[in-house]
Amino acid sequence: MGNFKKGIVAVPDDFKGVDWIGKAKSAGLNTLGIHSGGGAAHDIFVNLGEYASTEFQQRVAASGLELEYELHASKNLMPEKWFDTHPEYFQQTQRSMERVKDFNWCVSNPDTLKIIGNSAADIIRRLPSSTHDYFLWACDAPGQWCHCRGCTPYTFSEQALISANTIADAAVTVDPQAKVCYLAYLDTLETPRLVRPRPNVICEYAPYRRSYEYAICDSRSGANRQHLKYLIELLELFGAEKMHILEYWLDGSLYGKPGDLHKSPFNKKIAEEDIRFYTSLGIKNITTFIVRMDGAYLEKYSDREFQDYAEVVNKYLG
Ligand SMILES: [Zn+2]
Numbered sequence: 001m002g003n004f005k006k007g008i009v010a011v012p013d014d015f016k017g018v019d020w021i022g023k024a025k026s027a028g029l030n031t032l033g034i035h036s037g038g039g040a041a042h043d044i045f046v047n048l049g050e051y052a053s054t055e056f057q058q059r060v061a062a063s064g065l066e067l068e069y070e071l072h073a074s075k076n077l078m079p080e081k082w083f084d085t086h087p088e089y090f091q092q093t094q095r096s097m098e099r100v101k102d103f104n105w106c107v108s109n110p111d112t113l114k115i116i117g118n119s120a121a122d123i124i125r126r127l128p129s130s131t132h133d134y135f136l137w138a139c140d141a142p143g144q145w146c147h148c149r150g151c152t153p154y155t156f157s158e159q160a161l162i163s164a165n166t167i168a169d170a171a172v173t174v175d176p177q178a179k180v181c182y183l184a185y186l187d188t189l190e191t192p193r194l195v196r197p198r199p200n201v202i203c204e205y206a207p208y209r210r211s212y213e214y215a216i217c218d219s220r221s222g223a224n225r226q227h228l229k230y231l232i233e234l235l236e237l238f239g240a241e242k243m244h245i246l247e248y249w250l251d252g253s254l255y256g257k258p259g260d261l262h263k264s265p266f267n268k269k270i271a272e273e274d275i276r277f278y279t280s281l282g283i284k285n286i287t288t289f290i291v292r293m294d295g296a297y298l299e300k301y302s303d304r305e306f307q308d309y310a311e312v313v314n315k316y317l318g
Contacts, residue, residue, distance in 0.1 A: 003284060004030075004284035004285065004286075004317045004318075005030065005031045005066070005131065005244070005284065005285035005286065005287065005317075006028070006029045006030050006031065006286060006287075006310075006313045006314065006317050007024075007029055007030065007031030007032060007033055007066075007286070007287035007288075008020065008024055008029060008031075008032060008033065008250070008287060008288060008289075008290045008306075009032075009033035009034070009035050009070050009246065009287050009288065009289045009290065009291075010032070010033070010034060010035065010289075010290050010291070010293070011034075011035050011036070011037050011047075011291055012034070012036075012047070012048060012049055012050075012051045013292075013294060014290055014291060014292065014293055014294050015051075015294070016294045016295055016296075017294055017295015017296065017298075017299075018293070018294055018295050018298060020032065020290075021059065021060055021063045021065060022063070023303070023306070024065055025063050025064060025065055027306070027307060027310035027314075028310055028314045029065070029310055029313070029314075030065060030066055031065060031066040031067075031068065031131065031287065032060055032065045032066070032067055032068075033067075033068050033069070033070045033135075033287055034048065034051050034067070034068075034069050034070070035069075035070045035071070035289070035291070036048050036069070036071045036072065036073075037072075038072065038140045038253075039072075039140055040102060040103060040139050040140060040141040040144070041072065041074045041075045041102055041103060041139045041140070041141075042072070042075060043075050043076060044069075044071045044072075044073050044075070044076050044123070045076070045126075048069075048127075052069075052126065052127060057128065060130075061130060066130045066131045067129065067130050067131075068129040068130070068131050068133055068134075068135065069127045069129065069134075069135060070135040070137075070246070071123075071127075071135060071136055071137060072137050072138070072139055072140040073120075073123060073136045073137060074103065074104055074105075074137075074138050074139035075139075076119055076123055077105075077115075077116045077119045077120060077123075077136060077138075077163075077167075078090065078104075078105045078112065078115060078116060078119070079115075079119065080101050082115065083099075083101040086111070087099035087101075088106060088109060089105060089106060089109055089111060089112040089115065090103075090104075090105055090106060091103055091104045091105055091106060091144060091145060091146040091147070091148075091151075092106065092146050092147050092148040092151075093147060094143075094147040097147070102139075103138075103139045103141055103144030104138045104139055104144050104145055104146065104159075104163075105146065105163075106146045106148055106150070106151055107145075107146060107151055107154065107159045107162040107163060108146070108148065108150030108151045108154075109150070113162070113163075113166045116163060116166050116167065116170075117166050117167065117169060117170035118170065120134075120136055120166075120167040120170045120171060120180075121170045121171070121173055121174050123136060124136075124170075124171055124174045124175060124178065125174055128175065129175075129178075132175055132177040132178055132179055133179050133180075133181065133202060133244070134167070134171055134175075134178055134179070134180050134181065135181040135183070135204065136167050136180070136181070137181070137183045137185075138160055138163060138183075142186040142187040143156070143187055145159045145160070145187075146159060153194070154194060154195070155190060155192065155193075155194075156187045156188055156190075157184075157187075157188045157189075157190045157191065157192040158192040158193070158194050158195045160182060160183065160188045160192070161182050161192040161195045161197060161201070162195055164180055164181065164182040164183075164197070164198075164201050165195070165197065165198045165201060167180045168180035168198045168200045168201050169198065171200070172200065178200060179200045179201070179202045179242075180198075180200060180201055180202070181201075181202055181203070181204045181244070182197060182201050182202070182203050182204070182238075183204050183206060184203055184204065184205045184206065184230065184234055185204075185205075185206040185208055186208060186209070189205075189207075189227070189230040189234075190230065190233075191230070191233040191234050191236070191237050192237070197237070197238065201238075201242075202238065202242040202243075202244060203234050203237075203238040203242055203243055203244065204244040204245075204246050205230075205231055205234060205243060205244070205245055205246065206246040206247075206248075207227045207230075207231075207247070207248075208248065208254075209223060209227070210223050210224050210227045211223045211224050212248075212249075212265035212267065212270060213270075214270065215270050215273035215274050215277065216228060216231070216273075216274045216277060216278075217273070217274075217277040218273070231281075235281060235283075240281055240282030240283050240284070241282075241284075243281075243283045243285065244283075244285035244286075244287070245278050245283060245285065245286045245287065246287050246288070246289065247271075247274070247286070247287070247288040247289070248264075248265060248288065248289050249264065249265065249266045249271045249274075249288045249305075249309055250264045250266055250288045250289065250290040250293055250305055250306060250309055251264055251265070251288070251289040251290065251291045251292070252264045252290075252291060252292030252293055252297055253289075253291040253292045254291075256292065261292070261296060261297055261300055262292075263301055264290075264292075264293065264305055266305040266308070266309065268308045268312065271308070271309060271312055272312045272315075275312050275313055275315075275316050276316060279316040279317065284317060286313055286316075286317060288309060290306065293306065
């Protein structure tokens with residue numbers, strides 16, 4: 001791949017009635033990300049189904065697109081089977097001070113980190129990334145980090161980075177070129193300070209709670225002022241080369257209720273201002289979720305938003 005990424009990130013259901021491989025390729029994009037879905041926690045392989053198969057991976061490779069997986073992998077990284085014998089591997093809640101198995105883990109326990117590293121290596125073996133970028137994230141629920149005595153010195157961002165560092169060390173045993181994502185999202189947007197990223201840890205910035213009424217750099221939005229501050233601090237730590245943007249411009253699930261067909265927040269003028277700004281910072285990896293942009297969506301709203309996104313991202317990332 002060149003030295004920039006122009007992509008879309010889809011869940012398996014988004015392929016109903018749409019050939020996203022062909023569509024992304026013919027629109028001049030270069031990367032297809034597969035997401036196993038949101039919600040607190042799930043088995044990634046159950047959700048991915050055939051999209052985890054070698055056959056699918058080969059089909060994407062044959063098209064000339066890069067393929068990567070973007071996954072809330074907590075259930076696979078720390079399998080529930082450990083809970084009965086080792087509840088101390090799992091997170092301790094803040095209020096009831098109980099160990100719970102449904103979310104993340106205890107990052108100050110070395111045995112926990114060993115399990116997470118081993119699990120990550122297994123996942124990477126089954127889900128290779130042609131970009132060598134691996135996105136194995138914690139659960140998709142804010143505040144679900146460990147509050148035990150050993151973990152409580154660390155912010156949620158620092159607990160997430162300890163986890164990413166562990167995965168990064170394990171990943172290179174399977175793919176020597178592996179880079180592993182620290183996800184800056186919800187409660188991990190704040191830059192980690194007590195923990196330093198490994199050299200092969202990259203940062204993906206997913207500004208879920210920003211405003212789409214204004215560009216990310218537009219100070220008229222309070223949410224965007226806050227998100228811009230997070231972005232600038234993350235850039236200082238990771239550097240532009242290692243920054244990846246995962247936006248929601250084409251995400252029809254952002255405002256919609258499950259089951260409905262809500263339009264994505266896409267506005268060409270805002271998206272262009274965002275992309276112009278991100279690239280002006282030296283960021284060369286830009287992707288957006290297209291969740292719920294399936295055949296029915298395109299029938300209702302046409303593919304204008306997708307084509308406009310492709311046009312703008314191609315303009316700034318030749
Ligand atoms: Zn802990």
